[in-house]
Amino acid sequence: MIPGIQSYKNIEELSEAAASLIIELAKEYIRKNGRFTFVLSGGNTPKTLYEYLAGPGVRDSIDWSSVMLFWGDERNVPKDHPDSNYDMAFRSLISKVLLPEENIFRVPTEIEPVDEVSKAYETILRKFFNIDLNSKKFPSFDLILLGMGKDGHTASLFAGSTQLKEQERWVVTSYVPPTSPVKERITFTLPLLNNALNVVYLISGIDKKDIMRTVLKEKCSEKQIYPSGMVSPKEKLIWFTDIPEAEYILRE
Ligand code: 6PG
Numbered sequence: 001m002i003p004g005i006q007s008y009k010n011i012e013e014l015s016e017a018a019a020s021l022i023i024e025l026a027k028e029y030i031r032k033n034g035r036f037t038f039v040l041s042g043g044n045t046p047k048t049l050y051e052y053l054a055g056p057g058v059r060d061s062i063d064w065s066s067v068m069l070f071w072g073d074e075r076n077v078p079k080d081h082p083d084s085n086y087d088m089a090f091r092s093l094i095s096k097v098l099l100p101e102e103n104i105f106r107v108p109t110e111i112e113p114v115d116e117v118s119k120a121y122e123t124i125l126r127k128f129f130n131i132d133l134n135s136k137k138f139p140s141f142d143l144i145l146l147g148m149g150k151d152g153h154t155a156s157l158f159a160g161s162t163q164l165k166e167q168e169r170w171v172v173t174s175y176v177p178p179t180s181p182v183k184e185r186i187t188f189t190l191p192l193l194n195n196a197l198n199v200v201y202l203i204s205g206i207d208k209k210d211i212m213r214t215v216l217k218e219k220c221s222e223k224q225i226y227p228s229g230m231v232s233p234k235e236k237l238i239w240f241t242d243i244p245e246a247e248y249i250l251r252e
Helices: 011-033 046-053 085-092 114-129 190-194 206-219 246-251
Strands: 004-007 036-040 067-071 073-075 143-147 171-175 184-188 198-203 237-241
Touching (some): 004 011, 004 246, 011 036, 011 046, 011 198, 011 237, 046 085, 046 143, 067 085, 073 085, 114 171, 114 184, 206 237, 206 246
Parallel strands (some): 036 067, 143 198, 198 237
Antiparallel strands (some): 171 184
16 A cells, blocks of 8 residues: 655644644544544654644644544553653643543553563453454554654564564564664554554654655565555555655655
8 A cells, every 4th residue: 555645844744734634533433433543653753743732722623532542552661751652642642631541541561571561452452342352353443643763663563573474463562673762662563553444654854765765665566674664554544744755755
């Protein structure tokens, strides 16, 4: 699936554009199903989007009491640790909107060891979707936000990792390259990402132009190495970026 690419002047404008789509999807799914299952991504890029969504005049565009929040990946650190994806979302969004505690499905990183965290999170998700532990069925989240690392990773799925071969579990443990601040991660698996209805990527920084071009070229070919190019949801796949003229990157 080739993504729809939308390029903006800067991270503020790309975040505002992504927020408009998120608000539109939230209204659509709340109207249809009475809820919006929204999976957050981590790292730095989404912070601007979360702050914008929580801003005055914007936050009331979404009925937060009907939004269910999840995380597509998490670092194996305490929930108030500076490297925690939950902590970043709490400070930039959750603490500023009227989101009931019971709507927040955080990765329980207080559990030990890390493999038990992944299993526990999968159990939390299966309970939410009322899908039995032994069922091979995957749920469809309404929207999953993702980022793209300069090495082409997405969530905490890394090129060449065994986690990319997982076809049954929803959530697994991954051990990232030594460059990462936090080595132990908990991540959605590819089949869970690909069962989403909609996926939005937020890709910011000219230093990601090369990997974006490589991933896009791979998407036009059979051979895919980078996880960011392996995500194909059922409905919308849109990349919001501030890389200039990213829409024409394949013509360069
Ligand atoms: C994480 C993220 C990760 C992130 C990319 C891009 O936990 O770090 O889920 O997949 O989206 O690494 O990160 P930046 O937005 O910081 O460039």
